[in-house]
Amino acid sequence: xxxxxxxxxxxxxxxxxxxxxxxxxxxxxxxxxxxxxxxxxxxxxxxxxxxxxxxxxxxxxxxxxxxxxxxxxxxxxxxxxxxxxxxxxxxxxxxxxxxxxxxxxxxxxxxxxxxxxxxxxxxxxxxxxxxxxxxxxxxxxxxxxxxxxxxxxxxxxxxxxxxxxxxxxxxxxxxxxxxxxxxxxxxxxxxxxxxxxxxxxxxxxxxxxxxxxxxxxxxxxxxxxxxxxxxxxxxxxxxxxxxxxxxxxxxxxxxxxxxxxxxxxxxxxxxxxxxxxxxxxxxxxxxxxxxxxxxxxxxxxxxxxxxxxxxxxxxxxxxxxxxxxxxxxxxxxx
Numbered sequence: 069x070x071x072x073x074x075x076x077x078x079x080x081x082x083x084x085x086x087x088x089x090x091x092x093x094x095x096x097x098x099x100x101x102x103x104x105x106x107x108x109x110x111x112x113x114x115x116x117x118x119x120x121x122x123x124x125x126x127x128x129x130x131x132x133x134x135x136x137x138x139x140x141x142x143x144x145x146x147x148x149x150x151x152x153x154x155x156x157x158x159x160x161x162x163x164x165x166x167x168x169x170x171x172x173x174x175x176x177x178x179x180x181x182x183x184x185x186x187x188x189x190x191x192x193x194x195x196x197x198x199x200x201x202x203x204x205x206x207x208x209x210x211x212x213x214x215x216x217x218x219x220x221x222x223x224x225x226x227x228x229x230x231x232x233x234x235x236x237x238x239x240x241x242x243x244x245x246x247x248x249x250x251x252x253x254x255x256x257x258x259x260x261x262x263x264x265x266x267x268x269x270x271x272x273x274x275x276x277x278x279x280x281x282x283x284x285x286x287x288x289x290x291x292x293x294x295x296x297x298x299x300x301x302x303x304x305x306x307x308x309x310x311x312x313x314x315x316x317x318x319x320x321x322x323x324x325x326x327x328x329x330x331x332x333x334x335x336x337x338x339x340x341x342x343x344x345x346x347x348x349x350x351x352x353x354x355x356x357x358x359x360x361x362x363x364x365x366x367x368x369x370x371x372x373x374x375x376x377x378x379x380x381x382x383x384x385x386x387x388x389x390x391x392x393x394x395x396x397x398x399x400x401x402x
Contacts (some may be wrong), residue, residue: 091151094144098303099296103142106310107133112252113311113318117327118304118334125342127351138193138255139263145197146204146267153208154275161328162205170198172308179312184252186377191241192253194307199241199257200264207265212276213270224260248346250339332375333362360394 111130114120124130150332152158173194180188189195207215224241234244243256299306337358344354365371373379379387 091296094147094151095297095300096293097140097300098144099169099298100198101144102299102303102306103296104133104137104140105307106314108137109311109313115338116315116335117318117322118317119322125338129344131345139261140258141193142197142200142255143267143270143312145201146264147268147271148267149201149208149264150268150271150275156389161255162201162355164197166201167195168304169201173198174302175308180252187249187250187252189253190249191256192251194317195241196255196257196260197264200261203257203261204264204268207268209271212272213223215265215272219262219265219269223259226259232280248343254345261310332371333366336375337362348358354396357394360397361391364390364394 080357108130111120112125115125152161173192176189176192176194207218229243232246232248233239234242235246237249239245240249240254241256243258243260248254337355340358340361341351341354344358345351365374365387368386370383373383374387
């Protein structure tokens, strides 16, 4: 009996040390999402430097594209968690991976705080992946029906229990407030944790049908496929370096051809339009109204107070009057 226990422990130790085979299909999917994200961010950069059509990044379609890319990443995260645990719980790789993602998330927050202090990334996709991975770990061995039930709850909660009590900044990460905070990438825990659990449930269903063993034989043969696989396997590194490289190259290019960086008025109008469309208004209408507000406020003594978000009561009355005039002027557009 003792010898049998020793054998079992030996087999368990060997199982922990051997990594399950990677699925090329998942690497390609992650690489494809990464390519879409690079194009998405490049479009955002073009808009920031005034090189994209007005209102493009404030349109609902652009937001839906960003949501689809984030959903793909999070589905793959959930599937990867389930597949990594198919040979048994491997604590050390899990915690090492979690530490890398959390560290990268902190680096993104710090960098964007310096570059975009008014809209820095305080809880973006990396933050969501880190917290969701931690929250999903206890469900790795739970019945698939339970995983799906928790996923449904996570997806539905923001629609069912959103409340002004969660509008305080301390709760923004949770996703149960009634408005969207200003950030260049905001992926709150809810409902996005539900997407991770959906990915986990899909992978668990595939495991029950022995699909991963068959898919593990697939290999990327084309150059494009191999490039996607390589990017998918280095997704964290690519995520961290691609935007500084794109943004820096555009900044140097704009400076080289003599174009000026976006003015304060242009930046204000862009942020204003993003918030306007987030509330359901049309992109064209939001762009015109916000451009009008910027044009009227900039020459006034209110401008610096507007940018620093420290309007007094009387100043806010004046500013609101300007905004109402612009809304009245373009009411026919919406």
